[in-house]
Amino acid sequence: MFDNSEPTKTSLSELGEFGLIDHLTKNFSPKHSSTIKAIGDDAAVLDFKDKQTLVSTDMLVEGVHFDLAYMPLKHLGYKSVMVNASDIYAMNGKATHITVSIAPSNRFPVEALEELYAGIQLAADLYNIDVIGGDTTSSTSGLFISISVFGEAEKDDVVYRSGAKPNDLLVVTGDLGAAYMGLQVLEREKQVFKANPNAQPDLDQYTYLIERQLKPEARKDIPPLLKELGVKPTSMIDVSDGLSSEVIHLCKNSKTGVNLFEEKVPLDPAVISVCEEFELDSTMIALSGGEDYELLFTIAQSDFDKIKGNPNLTIIGHMTEESAGMHLITRANQAIPLVARGWNSMSSEE
Amino acid sequence: MFDNSEPTKTSLSELGEFGLIDHLTKNFSPKHSSTIKAIGDDAAVLDFKDKQTLVSTDMLVEGVHFDLAYMPLKHLGYKSVMVNASDIYAMNGKATHITVSIAPSNRFPVEALEELYAGIQLAADLYNIDVIGGDTTSSTSGLFISISVFGEAEKDDVVYRSGAKPNDLLVVTGDLGAAYMGLQVLEREKQVFKANPNAQPDLDQYTYLIERQLKPEARKDIPPLLKELGVKPTSMIDVSDGLSSEVIHLCKNSKTGVNLFEEKVPLDPAVISVCEEFELDSTMIALSGGEDYELLFTIAQSDFDKIKGNPNLTIIGHMTEESAGMHLITRANQAIPLVARGWNSMSSEE
Incomplete structure (x- = not known):
């Protein structure tokens, strides 16, 4: 490797x-x-x-x-x-x-x-x-x-970042945080390799994470899927710099607020377990990790039935009036202000 | 400066x-x-x-x-x-x-x-x-x-590189070699400056050359001029790597040969005098200098009257059958094979 x-x-x-x-x-x-x-x-x-x-x-x-x-x-x-x-x-x-x-x-x-x-x-x-x-x-x-x-x-x-309306549902494809944790695993193995070039890393349990980091797949399938479902998003962006940063982009461009529910953020089990191993908060990783290349979009409430139950799509919140602000609603039901802590700023702090 | x-x-x-x-x-x-x-x-x-x-x-x-x-x-x-x-x-x-x-x-x-x-x-x-x-x-x-x-x-x-026919006239805009000689002057002054940071270079006589190097102008005016003259080139390319390299591109893409006449190659008087100063052959500089950002194109013989006498355009040769080869016809009326010695290869040899 x-x-x-x-x-x-x-x-x-x-x-x-x-x-x-x-x-x-x-x-x-x-x-x-x-x-x-x-x-x-x-x-x-x-x-x-x-x-x-x-x-x-x-x-x-x-x-x-x-x-x-x-x-x-x-x-x-x-x-x-x-x-x-x-x-x-x-x-x-x-x-x-x-x-x-x-x-x-x-x-x-x-x-x-x-x-x-x-x-x-x-x-x-x-x-x-x-x-x-x-x-x-x-x-x-x-x-x-x-x-x-x-x-x-x-x-x-064509869907822009700017068309979301209050009460629109906020939807994300796939799951988040895996690419960032794949990078953490690879960085750790690089240090191990530096210390001992003969070490044979066993990375089997990290396969999904490493693949998400080294060989991400862009969501080519989503525009035709949405067409098939008869849904045109009101706004859309790709998740490259971390979920919170992208949610904020949609809000600012659309002049709305948002309630984003922590418990709804889709995480792969491999992300949850590796976050435990690294002693990192998995929600924080999903919000700020980046490089997911999933799509984040908003749809009218009236389109809810069309996407309900689709395994590719997870509703993670809803848009609000701009004056209501941008919030993460935690599992403890606390509303805390959403801050952009993208991948770039994270790496520069480390 | x-x-x-x-x-x-x-x-x-x-x-x-x-x-x-x-x-x-x-x-x-x-x-x-x-x-x-x-x-x-x-x-x-x-x-x-x-x-x-x-x-x-x-x-x-x-x-x-x-x-x-x-x-x-x-x-x-x-x-x-x-x-x-x-x-x-x-x-x-x-x-x-x-x-x-x-x-x-x-x-x-x-x-x-x-x-x-x-x-x-x-x-x-x-x-x-x-x-x-x-x-x-x-x-x-x-x-x-x-x-x-x-x-x-x-x-x-749209004009491609590939449409030239034998007997088409080969035309170039503006004049050639100035940008390359501007670079030589600037390189020389850089060395002078390194040796004596207080030296005040007098670059007045090189103004045109330096301007062609530092602030070239692309030939936005030529497509509308050709339209106005009622001429559609049969092939076209821009002169970025030296005239000879571009002429060869047109020939190879169009499957023709060429006779390029040394005495027709347009040179500014400033290029001729600076070439004497640097003891360089001005034809070689025009052929191989590069960064001119002029346009080189071919037109049907029947369009000759339309461009005749236009100060922007100089006929420098004509296309021939592919089997006749690509030649520079020197002032002494000798036909020598045209070789590509573009700007890149020149610099790497220095």
Whole structure:
């Protein structure tokens, strides 16, 4: 798992910039009819016809967003696509295209970048996304990945952060906190490995947590599920920086308050048990952990019957008047003010 | 010019990631009706209606693409937009939107990033481009800028690299080599400054060269000019890596050869005189210098009368059958094979 040995190494300078782009993208072939021209000209040409175009971009920086000591490059490529696609699903859209720019330092051989692109390609294939361009350059230290993602949606289907109304139900997909606890486990194993490189970690019981950290899946399935259920959310956001931070975004953009019920927050049993092991409060982890890439949205009360009992969806609260404020209602039925303590601020405090 | 002192410094951590985005983008307001939603949601929403969408992306890395010893941050912001917009004009399109992602190390105070964004905003205003999103993160060393640019064009107006035919005329806008020689002058002054920080450089005679290096202007004017003249190029590319490299791209994509006439290559008098000073061959600089951000295109012979005498456009050669090969016809009327020695390969040899 921590084995970074590379049997074959081809230096980047052997291929050159144009050679590298050609080499890394030779297996990509467009799947969408909206892709008129992909890689190979000054710009890609897309045709979304009567649909609206969704655009988002995220940059991933070695030493800030990922640690190659425990993040295999193929997983990193996969995750880079997920992080971006998640933003399109959060608009209730379909992710269709990405551009991928990378700036590796010269410590990365071509084979390492092939691994990275294998993960990108796997994600693009599974999520039906065309890779339409990018830039390949070099960095003086570390690996930088910048991805822009494009998606499409019918004009009337797009969901913003700003449409929630008081009394709307607050809904989240999947479960929360696992990716953050996966990171804690990996960080601990890294320290163990540093102290004793021959230690064989037994990570079986942490499989779910580590997978959520290293190979998250964006919720491509949710926009079509909602369509099938006949529900259009009134507001939506993806959960990348921790639940509380995202709930606050919806409230601020929609000018509402919220009551979020601690007992409703969906936690996987593995999160509960690892939090006990690490002596951490699992609610706090779900609220502030981040990197879940689940979707958080609000729906009108009248749509309750349509989503009731769906195993993908959990109602965790309801919106209130803005003047009522944003509160977490604890298991002891106490209302405490909701504060944004995202993943970034947590890590900087540690 | 080399004064990097900053009277006020606000550290990035004082603002935090969300504060920084809000702070840097607060003056941006969308100008295009196609911008449905710009900054502030999970994704921007665009509506190009019946037009095709053009997408390109470029990454600029400190120590690879720019040196802050002589590149003021405001100019860097401006140039970053130009480098990207140029790719859209090279498709015969109109640049309409950009996303801007930056990863500065913590040596950059907020005020430095404000300067960078001031240049981005100036370019966006002058080129009628909406800034619709981006990402702000941190790097462990150096400044990384990743910009994606979007444009629009009527389906029938888009020009690819691949449409040139034998006997088409090869045309270039503006003049070549100045940006590369501006870089040589700046590098020389940097060395002088290192040796004697009190030296006052007299750069008046190099103004044009330095401006072409530090504040290039992309050829926004050319697509509408061609439309006005009633000319649709058969192929087009922008000159970013040196003329010879771009001519070869057009030939390879169009499956043609070329005769490029040395005596026709447009040079500014300042380039000729500085090349004498540096004892460099000005043709070699025009062919291999790079960063000109001019447009190179081919037109049918029958369109010759339409462009004849236009001060923006110079006919520098004509396309031939692929089997005839790619040649530079020297002033001595010798045909020598055209080789790609772009800007990147030149710098790595020095």
